[in-house]
Amino acid sequence: MRFFSDNAAPVHPAVMQAMADANHIDTAYDGDQWSARLDAAFSAVFGRDVAVLWVATGTSANCLALASLVQPHQGVICHREAHIEVDECGAPGFYTAGAKLMLIEGDGAKVTPETVEACLNGIRNDVHQVQAAALSITNASEYGMVYSPAEVAALGALCHNRGLGLHMDGARFANAIATLGCAPADVTVNAGVDVLSFGFVKNGGMGAEALVYFDPALADAARYRRKRAGHLQSKGRFLAAQLLAMLENDLWLTNARSANAAAQIIAGAAAERLLHPVQANEIFLRLAPAEAAALRAQGFDFYDWGVVDENWGAARLVTSWQHTETDVTPLAHAIAAL
Amino acid sequence: MRFFSDNAAPVHPAVMQAMADANHIDTAYDGDQWSARLDAAFSAVFGRDVAVLWVATGTSANCLALASLVQPHQGVICHREAHIEVDECGAPGFYTAGAKLMLIEGDGAKVTPETVEACLNGIRNDVHQVQAAALSITNASEYGMVYSPAEVAALGALCHNRGLGLHMDGARFANAIATLGCAPADVTVNAGVDVLSFGFVKNGGMGAEALVYFDPALADAARYRRKRAGHLQSKGRFLAAQLLAMLENDLWLTNARSANAAAQIIAGAAAERLLHPVQANEIFLRLAPAEAAALRAQGFDFYDWGVVDENWGAARLVTSWQHTETDVTPLAHAIAAL
């Protein structure tokens, strides 16, 4: 069984069906009837008017968001292990025309007002140094940990006071909300987030993410930037249909709860091995090399994730919307039996 | 009946089926089994080893191609009405970090060795002026006209002699090949083309184009640039599956022949009104305003395309893979009856 990535999971049947249903002639680009319904559908989720752009990937969503918040000569504060820093091949530099990522540390790939403040205070206020203009946080984080509404609100207040925009990379936003149980607005717009990359691909979609602007005015330039980046698909109705299908009956939450529940089953069997609390659908374990090999020999696939110490390696396992209790119980037993 | 754009057409059922068939767990990004088959499948089409990258849009294909051929301080020669100039919101400038499009004129949105040479000769050979490093041509052109192998070869020879790379925007490459009846290699690699944007979305695909590098070494940097542009989709297998379905049994050619045949039926009824020879699936007509209104009143939709003179407007009609003789005959009759 594969626990490499939620990216490897299939597309949810309801999404496939929605795409099939959209397969008739309609207006090109984003002039179609599905795209026209997006703003309203997401505004219902957040309880206020939002402007939403579909894009195919999380990288483009994140980087369009950053380009909305900073000028080329400015900077974006983020965690050293943020996806935008580690896994996007410099896309933020491309989209922002060279803005700088300013890296800070923190357990579980999370940042705090203290670490952000320290970063800001380390920047000389003169033209020789890049000045920060935004903060980007990931919820759930790259280590599967969740920011609470209060934590985000504290960061949001700091950003507001220091003149920074606040972006949330929500590649696994659904998993975070499934854990938090709060209203989506509470951990975003009510807490000071300006733009959210709301991910669906890892959660049962095929190739559509929602770039959510809580200040619709910011979205206007982003529409041009999306086109200019080659992300305005001519048959955009198939992206919009995916997003609408995911919102229908809260499929996004249902899927995320499944993934999270599967992760908890594994976590329960591996409690003493956990490198980070399991708060979403990612499990980071210490495994001795022989143990990792033993699990793989039983057919469980996953990524190594660096080294803990001379005896222990780290492994990352990711569950997806498709994983049921039946699917993951054998893995849980196998870990418990190591 | 809608003749706005082939972009508005549905996705071909075989493509939908291929996507459904790809809907199980597999490796993410471009590590899947479908993506792995692309190079071989396109190498068979071109009769030599090519390197192929899938991307979602023609704009990203075109601009990744240009970024492979020019440095930021250089220029790309193209027709004044080229899609890269007119309809991509400055994407070439974004992808190339500011390279300049150098515009030339020509009937039917086609360029000739003479116009290219004149453009080159108009550039002072000093550091104050941007020096051209590539030529981009569109086949079929933005006015639905086709470059023959001999025409491309003449441009290719010029490019070779003057040190320019040669890009072909093949958003409607299939329509061109359907008309030319030649081997795809004859109008591309054998004629000096370095990179081809091979379009499928307008021809029955959903959201996948093939960026074809005839020099596979050029493709290496493009893979990084694709990721950096946010175009490396995590479920890329669905893009690869589309392309493979289009190549299967030459569906791409079958579809293009249908669209072209439909265009010929309309062209036949409008011979005296044609603004350009109809060589692919686009028809440009002169229509008096009252005539245009009359056609629309009968349910035929199309774009106005500027003004011919004080009496005549121009209209663009585009046929798609889905249009049958039955579909277009009423339009042909309506035009003939004007």
Place this chain on the structure above:
Amino acid sequence: MRFFSDNAAPVHPAVMQAMADANHIDTAYDGDQWSARLDAAFSAVFGRDVAVLWVATGTSANCLALASLVQPHQGVICHREAHIEVDECGAPGFYTAGAKLMLIEGDGAKVTPETVEACLNGIRNDVHQVQAAALSITNASEYGMVYSPAEVAALGALCHNRGLGLHMDGARFANAIATLGCAPADVTVNAGVDVLSFGFVKNGGMGAEALVYFDPALADAARYRRKRAGHLQSKGRFLAAQLLAMLENDLWLTNARSANAAAQIIAGAAAERLLHPVQANEIFLRLAPAEAAALRAQGFDFYDWGVVDENWGAARLVTSWQHTETDVTPLAHAIAAL
């Protein structure tokens, strides 16, 4: 005698002296006493508070100005023969991260509200096309013609109505003012200009131009962009000293008047050959090839400037602050004697 370019002229002795006077220890970058006096000195020239940045070249002044007015996905309208289009090696694309120059025609390298309006009206108001956000005009123009306050004001009103910023490339601003006899504010800020590249290098300076922001708030980001472009010289006092010397006793006007007067002497002798009215310090003549050769044989150097027709070539002659009546009279006689 050389009439190639005012760039080739010597530096005025008063400027050299001012640089010598600044040659003692002082604060680095722009923290010195000379730089500190710039805003006040230029505010006096314009009769209102302006913010001024020194930079070494007209190209950097122009392009920093454009970057202040447009986003990367936007465009700048300018004349087809504008220096920013023709002679800056794509610097606007570099500084603006890919914004597009939108070219219009016009006699004497001047634009009018009609040509600008036509350009704007030719841009479809959708995300597929780059939208204009600024207009850049050159005063005196690349053909040595002058915009009057009323002409600039008409353009300024149009820009204001259509939401465009207005930049003036004033590489030869002094020559324009010398001709117009108006207050510098009348043809700039009072007429709607947002940013002026106020040139001094062609007028007796060595390597210092003034980038004048009539809205000081716009200058803040420009200070970072200047540093980021490598244009914040560490011994910036020598640039500031040049500018202050040029303002002292209106040396800039005195120099420009000398150059203009010299040009008039030549123009008077060449009245029937003039390709453009001589309104500043550039003279564009038609000369048969044999005539050009004859002048050169007498020791007068100048650039060919294209071809008028099969019989006539064009020549550009530029006078400088250093040219006296005595210097140019022999050339005037030589032309008259052709």
Place this chain on the structure above:
Amino acid sequence: MRFFSDNAAPVHPAVMQAMADANHIDTAYDGDQWSARLDAAFSAVFGRDVAVLWVATGTSANCLALASLVQPHQGVICHREAHIEVDECGAPGFYTAGAKLMLIEGDGAKVTPETVEACLNGIRNDVHQVQAAALSITNASEYGMVYSPAEVAALGALCHNRGLGLHMDGARFANAIATLGCAPADVTVNAGVDVLSFGFVKNGGMGAEALVYFDPALADAARYRRKRAGHLQSKGRFLAAQLLAMLENDLWLTNARSANAAAQIIAGAAAERLLHPVQANEIFLRLAPAEAAALRAQGFDFYDWGVVDENWGAARLVTSWQHTETDVTPLAHAIAAL
């Protein structure tokens, strides 16, 4: 007495004289007689053919060099305290169109083959991560320490093996050579350096640095990039004249030896306070706040440079070509007397 920065020092009289001597009419840009002599003059310094471009600032020299070595999707390894990272306001991102600086640690702002290798080994070899394509080192370093020929050669060999270009930021290259006593080639081209930013402004120049390409072919694109960055000054003869004056009779070495000797006098008096060995013209001391205040009260000015611990602050003092033994002895005594 000011020990803030060698940037604050006056220009050497020989440089001023050379500029005065160049003040007559000559060809504009880099077509003049002084610029024409640069390649030969620097080739003599390095004992082989080099191509040299003058530019006004170290930031532009560094960043043009980096843009010669990396593509926008690639990275440059450098020390965390490298000038390009800390003090150039993101200029590398601007000039390279978004390439990434990859930061490593090391005493005295120096890197080693081990730290570079570790950085390289930490980069996954896939398209999700930016791949390094160059290493940039500073000699003398930002903490006034010197790389020996053997140290550079070890880095050069590593770069060669791993496919990286090697850039040396030589803002204080003269000071390094004065200390090393080696041939300039031994610590650059013979040790694998591809491009050198050879600084003169801090060493008695006014506004001219030499960008030295050991592979002249690399310089060709740089000439366009220099123009495009607005760094091709129209009166470039004044920059070339500065550089030639500095090379004449090895003035650059004489000046650097003076500055270094002055630094040694101070260092000798502060041996127990030194935070780094003094190998060039910068001295980093620990000073208690009261001690710093005491020195300032005696008229010695310098920058605080962070904090050592709760008791000690750090101070940076920089000597210049102008400082004589007489000048610095009072400071040495004052430090000794603390």
